[in-house]
Amino acid sequence: MSIRVERGHVLVPATLRSFSGRSVSGTLVLDTGAPVLAVAVRVWNQLQLDTLVMDGVSFMKRVRRPLAALELGSARIPDLPIGGVFADSLLGPGELGLFAPSLIDDRALVLDYANRLWAMVPPHFAVLTSDAASASGANLGRGARVRRSRAAYAAVLGPAAVAVPFRLYQSRILVEARVSEPDHDWRGLPLTLLVDTGASDCVLFSDVMAERVSRAPAWPRLRDVAVRTMLGTKRMDATVLPLLAIGEGSPPVTLERIEAGITDRGSLPDLEGEGTLPERVHGLLGSTFLQRFRLTIDYRDQVLWLEPASRPLPRLVATQVGLRLERRWGEMRVASLKASSPAARAGVVVGDVVLMIDGRTLDDLSVEAAERLLEGAPASDVDLVVGREGMRRVVRLRRGATR
Template sequence: MLTAAGLIGPGAALAAAPRMFKAKILLENNRVVIAVEMNGKGPYIFMIDTGTYVSLIRPDLAKELKLPVQGHEQTRGVGGKQDGFAIHLAKDFIIGGTIRQPAVALEASFDFGYQQDIYGALAAGVLTTVDTDLDLDAGELRIYPDGRGERSGYVALDSEIPRIESTQRGSRKIAAALTLDGRPIRCMLDTGSPAHLLLNRTASRRLELWDDNRPYAPNRPQGIGRAGPVARTIRAGSLIMGDSREDRPLISLLGNDIGDDFDGIVGMSFLRRFNMSIDTRGRKLWVQPSHQKPAPERYGLSGLWLDQEGERIEVEAVGTGSPAAAAGIVAGDRIVDMSWRDALAAITGPPGRTVRLKVERGTTRREVEFALKLFL
């Protein structure tokens, strides 16, 4: 279990010339976490989330700390738009035991499926307001209020940190150009997402990746806006950002569009390949290769996505080329004579595990057996 105490200590220091604030970070389960204190309480574990323009807090923590409500806001994420999130005000906000802000607005939308011991998220502005390093290898967040200067060992990406217009509020996010299967895409870089690449449905169709004949594993991303439409995990040919190339990556094709001004989002499963440095004056991202190990690949080896409605368990999607498809299961079939928990356990496991299900279609029931396997 994560402990905030491990993120505050001798590593958090203040350098003299040039000015640099330094705080400890940890890469845990494809999320960058840091310790936060507020209102004289804490520390609490937050993650650094460049995918959100306003910092977030779990509603239960906001209630426990009795943070005053400053208003309400509609927010959009992978699950679409959701109304009514309260905006709380936290005072004496301290990041990593070093970086202090007198007050921070926090949106109480952080209750949508993250780890139980993470209590909130710091918005993109923690990186994009002034020059900043996110150094995964050193385990450090470094902030340079007067500018960083030379970035020896880093290279500038084809990237952009948009200017904030006077009518806008919130943080500036980071966008970068990538090449997917030899074709250019422009994506938001989201350190709050543990995924590799989430591609908008419009971009998936433009690139001819949303193809019912192509092998895929169904999944349903969760985030702000709750769960989104069923998505597809596929095996792409290559993904390139800057000088870094990955062959045969697993990427997800979303069932909806989560942004009008980019093709998708790149998450920490891919971004962990880099130590990142933000040039706010040049509005660019600089990177150097990190020494972090690749994240393990994960997808459903059955090819099934199940939904529950009361006691009813229904097959929502069956991936092309999957063991479940080969066994003749189709969307709309029902899984019977087992609980929801047992059904999920039955289709989860390592390659080679045997799955036995009772499947109902109309008035007909049959027993189905197949083995889990790596099919992508």
């Protein structure tokens, strides 16, 4: 089934049907960091479930009401309860709410960012004995879980897939991780991260940085950056982790130069509605890491399979004004510049924040949509509002030939 990826969020087509005969169609955010199916207030009201009061609730209210069915593409899931209601302002146009894939734990979730596809795959246990097939994952050792998971999902696992065993916290995935800096022969202490496909960026909580990532003060840091999360835009510091290793295998899964936000634990309330995430959770593993892989999540045996993306994520060619954009830290930034282009001659530099294009704000736009605003008739002008180090200026650029 096809997906869209916008602002780091995975959006899947969905239809919700209530027992009153009402239905609402749109997209759901596929969110492994959510413990329940949660919908926007407007969706709740359209389904006519009952009267809901959100007074005094900042982001989500826990409820429990049954749905007649949830349809995800061609898959139909009957009698699935809604477990929470979100303020409308936290979701984008056409977004109905959050879907927690752990609710369907008898099938594996396959998520392919590069090819914009996802699937819910049933296991195949023909190669296993009946005793092994029926045993609970919690009652098996780590090695046995990995072997059974590979046998069950051999049809969708490629030869390069690496197993990362995990444990569950309130139906959400926790993995072991470690930050290191090979150039200085330094390794941080182990971290526990919550795998969150609903988070556009990786995040580490500041209360663990001094103890577990003691080299962090030596790395470049951006201060007070706006980062978009499922709970709205948050202000936090940002850095680049030299190397992030996931899992306890030999060797673990590693990626270099991973962007990460640094924030107080209290700034990201637990979606369970019980305060903050517990101290044993040190941060979030978000889209900046996950999108480099094809994910297969086996909830039954608690194994996350990571396979390098089958093809590189698409790169954008230079626009008519000579720059490429990217969304980083929740803001639209200049990703690269073509030498001697209109943007370069106007003093625009890589890393500048593009706040507006021809009077249009970019908060709700994808990178592709923002770049389309830069296109137009050759020799016509386009005005950009560009930010750098807290200062703003208007830049008028003359478009060149079409790409």
